[in-house]
Amino acid sequence: MRPLRGAVLVLVTCAAAAVPFAAAGASTRSARDDCADTPRVVRDIRYGVVDGVDPNLLSLDLYLPTTGKDCGPVPLVVGVHGGGWRLGDKRGFTGDKAKLFNDQGWAFANVNYRLSGPDVSPPVQYPTHDQDVADAVGFLVDHAKEYGLDPDQVGLLGHSAGAGVVAAVATDEQFLEKAGLGLDALQCAFPDDINFDVAQGIRFGGNLAFISRQAFGDDPAVWDDASPINHVEPGKDIPPMLLTRRGGLVWQRQMDAFADALRGAGIDVQIIDATGYTHADVNQLIGSTTDPIMTKPVTAFFERCFAKA
Numbered sequence: 001m002r003p004l005r006g007a008v009l010v011l012v013t014c015a016a017a018a019v020p021f022a023a024a025g026a027s028t029r030s031a032r033d034d035c036a037d038t039p040r041v042v043r044d045i046r047y048g049v050v051d052g053v054d055p056n057l058l059s060l061d062l063y064l065p066t067t068g069k070d071c072g073p074v075p076l077v078v079g080v081h082g083g084g085w086r087l088g089d090k091r092g093f094t095g096d097k098a099k100l101f102n103d104q105g106w107a108f109a110n111v112n113y114r115l116s117g118p119d120v121s122p123p124v125q126y127p128t129h130d131q132d133v134a135d136a137v138g139f140l141v142d143h144a145k146e147y148g149l150d151p152d153q154v155g156l157l158g159h160s161a162g163a164g165v166v167a168a169v170a171t172d173e174q175f176l177e178k179a180g181l182g183l184d185a186l187q188c189a190f191p192d193d194i195n196f197d198v199a200q201g202i203r204f205g206g207n208l209a210f211i212s213r214q215a216f217g218d219d220p221a222v223w224d225d226a227s228p229i230n231h232v233e234p235g236k237d238i239p240p241m242l243l244t245r246r247g248g249l250v251w252q253r254q255m256d257a258f259a260d261a262l263r264g265a266g267i268d269v270q271i272i273d274a275t276g277y278t279h280a281d282v283n284q285l286i287g288s289t290t291d292p293i294m295t296k297p298v299t300a301f302f303e304r305c306f307a308k309a
Contacts, residue, residue: 039065039102042147047139048132053114060136061090061110062147065102075106075153075187075306076140080133082160082283085215086117093159096287104299106306107149111136113165116215126216126226129161130168130175137169137186138179153306155239156189157298159283161215163191164198167228167258171238183237188305190242190298191228193282195251196258199223204250232261240268242301244282246275272297 041063048058067074081093090110101108113132114124137154144151158166169175170189176182195201195208198216202209202223216226224230232238243259245252262269274282274293285291286298 039063041098047111047136050114056089057112057114058132059090059112060140061094062140063094063098063102063108063110064148065105065107067105067148071148073144073148073150075155075302076144076149077101077106077108077155077157077302078133078137078140079108079110080113080156080158080162080165081110082158082162083115084211085129085161085164086115086211088115088161093162093283095284097157100287100295100299101302104303106302107147109136109140118214125214126222127168127175129165129215130172131178133165134169134175134179134181137176138181141181141185151185153187154185155187155302155305157192158190158194159192160194160279163194164196164228167191167194167196167241168226168231170241171228171231171236173231173236183239186239187308188240188242188302190301192242192286193244193246193279195254196227196229197254198227200227200254229258229261232258232265232267234265236265238262238265238267240270240301240305242270242272242298244272244274246277246282247279270297270301 041061043061044056044059045062046055046059049055050058065074079090079093079097081088081090090112094110098108098110111133113129113136116124116129137156140147140149141151141154143149156166156170158164166189170183170186170191173183176185198212199220202212202216216223241262243255245255259269259271272282272294277285277293282294285294288295
């Protein structure tokens with residue numbers, strides 16, 4: 001991938017139209033203009049170019065908050081949609097998240113990435129999804145001044161397959177390094193409800209194994225390399241993480257194993273107890289003003305990590 005550096009540019013789900021923002025569209029107008037007036041969204045910013053790839057798959061939407069009279073730089077939450085590495089789109093992931101984060105004075109970037117699937121030629125498999133998202137983070141850091149972002153206050157949020165991408169980018173330094181950054185570029189990460197051991201999940205069988213093989217292929221060595229749990233080590237600047245506990249006993253045990261590995265490496269871990277919630281609930285209820293489980297701990301987690309910066 002060749003990132004768009006220096007170009008003038010004009011985070012599986014409710015419709016984007018439900019979010020009350022004034023859409024800026026593709027424009028050369030600075031996103032900082034009129035920053036004291038209203039939240040706004042800049043859509044379809046291209047963070048990379050690959051020959052033959054739909055530009056939408058290498059784009060992001062950036063939701064910017066009202067920043068006050070000083071127009072100072074704001075923290076950034078980068079969102080990554082789910083969909084089994086083969087479906088989904090950034091606009092379907094927004095829900096109430098953009099309003100929630102903008103109300104806190106933070107920006108929210110909603111990222112697309114190349115997708116796997118039986119009809120995709122040439123095949124899109126690991127590590128493409130992870131590298132695309134890391135490149136998007138690199139782009140946003142490089143263009144932080146242009147969009148009024150604080151490059152030292154960046155957090156990640158992903159759900160389902162997007163959570164797998166977030167966990168990989170936050171634990172395996174190769175992706176951010178190829179984007180010109182290090183793991184220390186991240187203040188925190190919330191991989192929301194995914195299997196953190198790809199190899200174990202595929203060997204267990206079932207629908208998850210079928211979907212995972214499309215994204216990770218058939219080589220067990222690749223499965224091991226793609227598993228975030230295998231990249232947890234002390235001294236790597238892996239950021240603090242928030243995890244979600246839900247699902248059956250096997251699902252919870254693999255999440256607990258990832259949490260234990262992080263703690264063993266000296267990394268702060270917090271867990272939301274969402275027992276009884278569905279896989280979709282723990283994503284869709286982030287930002288809800290009536291849900292008692294997801295919104296408050298998610299907000300508090302990002303508050304703490306940005307305060308440390």
